[in-house]
Amino acid sequence: MSDDVMIPFETTLFVRDHCLCLHAQRAARALARRFDDALRPLGLTNGQFSLLMALNRPEPPPMGPVAAVLAMDRTTLTAALKPLERRGLVTVEPDPRDRRGRLLRLTKDGRGLLTQAFPIWKETHEKVDAQLSAVDMKALRAGMLAIA
Secondary structure: OOOOOOOOHHHHHHHHHHOHHHHHHHHHHHHHHHHHHHHHHHOOOHHHHHHHHHOOOOOOOEHHHHHHHOOOOHHHHHHHHHHHHHOOOEEEEEEOOEEEEEEEEEOHHHHHHHHHHHHHHHHHHHHHHHHOOOOOHHHHHHHHHHHO
16 A cells, blocks of 8 residues: 555644644533533533523523524434433423423432532633633634534
8 A cells, every 4th residue: 555645744733733623622522521510519520510501591492592502403402411310400392382392300319419519610621721820712602603
């Protein structure tokens, strides 16, 4: 296979140093670990916290808007809801306006756990913000939202 064209190692280093996708993935994993560690005493992951927070609305939302805000498909959302349902934190109910649809409702226990989790999330977020004090956080968030 001596006819194979090899990409130079310098190209590998260039991609490592410039790839937004790689850097975003690494940052997302590091942030996820940090929030997972902080929320672990409550038996929550950062993803479960985000899902509970997405359900914290005056009226129970349908699945579609929740999936959209969390940037996941409905199948993934359904799988993510299962452990929260088993813990009695969330209910999935038929939509009375369209029986084919489902509404997602935080239970009293879900609201209580979210109330306990929020100060932990806030404190953890403040530490992350302090670590990134040299970064224009407004611009960073705007850029991330523009991509999403």
